[in-house]
Amino acid sequence: MTRPGRVRRFGTAALLGVVAAMALGRDSEAQEALGALAARIAARKAMVRIPAGSYLPLYTAGGRTDLRVGVGAFALDARPVTRGEYAAFEALHPEWRRSRLAGSRAGAGYLAGWRGDLDFGGAADAARPVTEVPLAAAQAYCSAEGKRLPTTDEWEYVAAASPERRDASGDAAFKQRLLELYTRPRPAQPAPVGSIFRNAFGVWDLHGLVWEWTVQAAQNDHAARHAKAHGAGATKHDMGCAGSAAGASDTRSYAAFLRYAFREGLTPGSTTSSLGFRCAR
Amino acid sequence: MTKRSARRMTWVGAGVLAAGAFAGAVLSMGATRAHERVPVREPERVRGVEVARLTAAPAVPAPITRDYATKVVVNLEVVEKEMELAPGVRYNFWTFGGTVPGSFIRVRQGDQVEIHLTNDMHDQMPHNIDIHAVSGPGGGAKVSMTMPGQTSAFTWSAEHPGLYVYHCATAPVGVHMANGMYGLLLVEPKEGLPAVDHEFYVMQGEFYTKGKNGEPGLQAFDYQKALDERPEYVVFNGAVGSLTGEKALQSKVGESVRIFMGNGGPNLVSSFHVIGTVLDNVYPEGGSVEEHDVQTTLIPAGGAAIVEFRPQVPGDYVLVDHSIFRAFSKGALGMLHVTGTDNPLVYHGGATPAAGK
Numbered sequence: 001m002t003r004p005g006r007v008r009r010f011g012t013a014a015l016l017g018v019v020a021a022m023a024l025g026r027d028s029e030a031q032e033a034l035g036a037l038a039a040r041i042a043a044r045k046a047m048v049r050i051p052a053g054s055y056l057p058l059y060t061a062g063g064r065t066d067l068r069v070g071v072g073a074f075a076l077d078a079r080p081v082t083r084g085e086y087a088a089f090e091a092l093h094p095e096w097r098r099s100r101l102a103g104s105r106a107g108a109g110y111l112a113g114w115r116g117d118l119d120f121g122g123a124a125d126a127a128r129p130v131t132e133v134p135l136a137a138a139q140a141y142c143s144a145e146g147k148r149l150p151t152t153d154e155w156e157y158v159a160a161a162s163p164e165r166r167d168a169s170g171d172a173a174f175k176q177r178l179l180e181l182y183t184r185p186r187p188a189q190p191a192p193v194g195s196i197f198r199n200a201f202g203v204w205d206l207h208g209l210v211w212e213w214t215v216q217a218a219q220n221d222h223a224a225r226h227a228k229a230h231g232a233g234a235t236k237h238d239m240g241c242a243g244s245a246a247g248a249s250d251t252r253s254y255a256a257f258l259r260y261a262f263r264e265g266l267t268p269g270s271t272t273s274s275l276g277f278r279c280a281r
Numbered sequence: 282m283t284k285r286s287a288r289r290m291t292w293v294g295a296g297v298l299a300a301g302a303f304a305g306a307v308l309s310m311g312a313t314r315a316h317e318r319v320p321v322r323e324p325e326r327v328r329g330v331e332v333a334r335l336t337a338a339p340a341v342p343a344p345i346t347r348d349y350a351t352k353v354v355v356n357l358e359v360v361e362k363e364m365e366l367a368p369g370v371r372y373n374f375w376t377f378g379g380t381v382p383g384s385f386i387r388v389r390q391g392d393q394v395e396i397h398l399t400n401d402m403h404d405q406m407p408h409n410i411d412i413h414a415v416s417g418p419g420g421g422a423k424v425s426m427t428m429p430g431q432t433s434a435f436t437w438s439a440e441h442p443g444l445y446v447y448h449c450a451t452a453p454v455g456v457h458m459a460n461g462m463y464g465l466l467l468v469e470p471k472e473g474l475p476a477v478d479h480e481f482y483v484m485q486g487e488f489y490t491k492g493k494n495g496e497p498g499l500q501a502f503d504y505q506k507a508l509d510e511r512p513e514y515v516v517f518n519g520a521v522g523s524l525t526g527e528k529a530l531q532s533k534v535g536e537s538v539r540i541f542m543g544n545g546g547p548n549l550v551s552s553f554h555v556i557g558t559v560l561d562n563v564y565p566e567g568g569s570v571e572e573h574d575v576q577t578t579l580i581p582a583g584g585a586a587i588v589e590f591r592p593q594v595p596g597d598y599v600l601v602d603h604s605i606f607r608a609f610s611k612g613a614l615g616m617l618h619v620t621g622t623d624n625p626l627v628y629h630g631g632a633t634p635a636a637g638k
Contacts, residue, residue: 180501185363185373240426244452257453265407265428
């Protein structure tokens with residue numbers, strides 16, 4: 001995971017993006033070659049092995065701090081999926097091109113910032129995280145790589161790590177840093193992946209670059225936990241009141257509240273321009 | 282919504298009547314008194330529809346001249362926006378309408394208010410709105426959670442006259458409020474408010490920046506300072522100097538001034554005072570009771586007051602939070618610049634002139 005290696009990989013992604021743009025609308029041979037290249041790049045995309053462990057969710061029954069959630073071993077993309085990588089996926093899977101989805105419900109807001117199919121902007125944009133992607137598209141991408149989206153528990157478990165410690169949930173300075181990353185003015189474009197920080201697991205950019213899609217594991221469903229903590233009347237909009245502090249395991253974990261509130265507001269069709277994803281296996 | 286709440290009201294009414302009949306048999310007049318203490322409010326029939334004209338502080342929308350209830354559509358847009366907090370000091374504010382405090386909303390008692398809350402597509406956070414004038418869970422917060430790029434709507438009946446705070450209530454509510462997400466909504470009583478020469482909108486709020494007061498550049502929110510309730514800035518209308526110098530409020534000698542004064546907090550209670558005058562009329566906490574001859578009025582966090590006075594002599598009248606270090610060193614200071622002719626009978630420098638001269 002050396003810096004030069006990362007730069008080389010970005011270079012490949014950028015090149016791929018340019019080739020993708022050129023190949024669009026050209027002969028099928030060029031597209032096939034592109035597809036092969038995309039597959040090779042996807043296969044080489046760095047993943048980090050995450051050992052089994054546990055984390056303390058924001059919501060536990062009664063806000064107890066001794067109710068940690070176990071997470072099995074898995075592998076997680078070291079970085080969010082980039083636009084270059086996503087363009088390669090589209091090249092290989094034309095059914096996920098914007099033009100194919102135009103007019104459909106799934107197509108609303110899909111890759112809205114792109115100039116056209118496979119055309120996400122200049123070469124410099126290839127290493128930026130892809131956003132404006134609904135849940136189904138993110139799942140299709142991961143599935144095409146033989147992967148899946150991480151569960152919320154997996155994601156939160158890894159995201160509890162600071163650069164120094166795998167479980168930094170009690171670290172006040174880390175909490176402050178996350179809050180600063182979340183609340184700083186949003187740049188016109190997200191920074192390239194691999195530019196925020198690498199945590200103690202070796203995973204980049206879980207905070208402060210883009211929000212990320214996760215899926216709920218049925219037995220660890222946050223909404224169910226929250227409903228339990230609040231009684232039967234709890235709704236999807238629980239993050240919308242000061243009462244959301246009730247049942248929280250750490251009422252001072254403000255970045256976590258911001259993150260959970262955002263996640264709570266997502267629907268499968270969300271194509272928010274600050275929402276990206278990474279894959280797990 | 283209206284139908285449902287009307288039905289609910291009917292049930293409440295039936296309950297009160299039943300309770301009244303029972304109590305009446307036991308203790309004459311008891312039921313009537315209980316009924317009066319907590320009135321049953323029937324939503325009024327509305328006719329027509331209009332779009333509320335919103336204003337940015339210190340401006341206030343014109344008084345309502347309608348003598349009937351209508352449906353009022355309020356289009357409010359949430360924008361996360363970097364602006365100046367003090368000279369050379371920047372802050373990434375979260376706003377209702379692009380300003381701190383948020384847009385002033387003015388409706389009439391009995392109006393059916395339809396709030397359309399839009400969250401700018403470039404925003405990073407979901408937001409919602411809790412309006413203190415709303416009767417219903419969350420004050421609207423439960424039904425107004427809005428993701429970036431989305432719009433939500435909800436409708437409520439403005440039953441209670443008064444001046445109310447609204448604010449974002451999305452978790453963590455303190456952070457949303459500390460970033461500037463609050464404003465005022467006035468429900469004018471049916472008979473309206475007495476006419477005055479000037480109406481102004483002022484709202485206090487404090488900011489918990491990582492850098493110390495005056496440290497230049499973009500400042501982040503410091504959560505430990507917020508927990509400790511130790512703000513670096515306590516300001517009127519979202520910034521140090523928002524009501525001083527060329528931005529001072531203006532009036533003339535003898536003119537009546539009404540200030541809709543709110544306090545967004547998120548933590549501090551304001552001891553609102555206007556240096557150089559006595560407040561003729563105060564509606565403490567924005568309610569219906571009127572007080573007179575008040576020097577300093579307390580404005581709770583998440584509360585408001587309506588104050589009225591009439592400057593008698595020209596000069597600068599200074600608006601402060603009389604927790605005075607906040608005014609002197611943290612920014613809670615504004616000016617009302619009054620022009621006109623002196624009135625030595627009211628106020629003048631020097632000893633009193635000898636009688637008969």
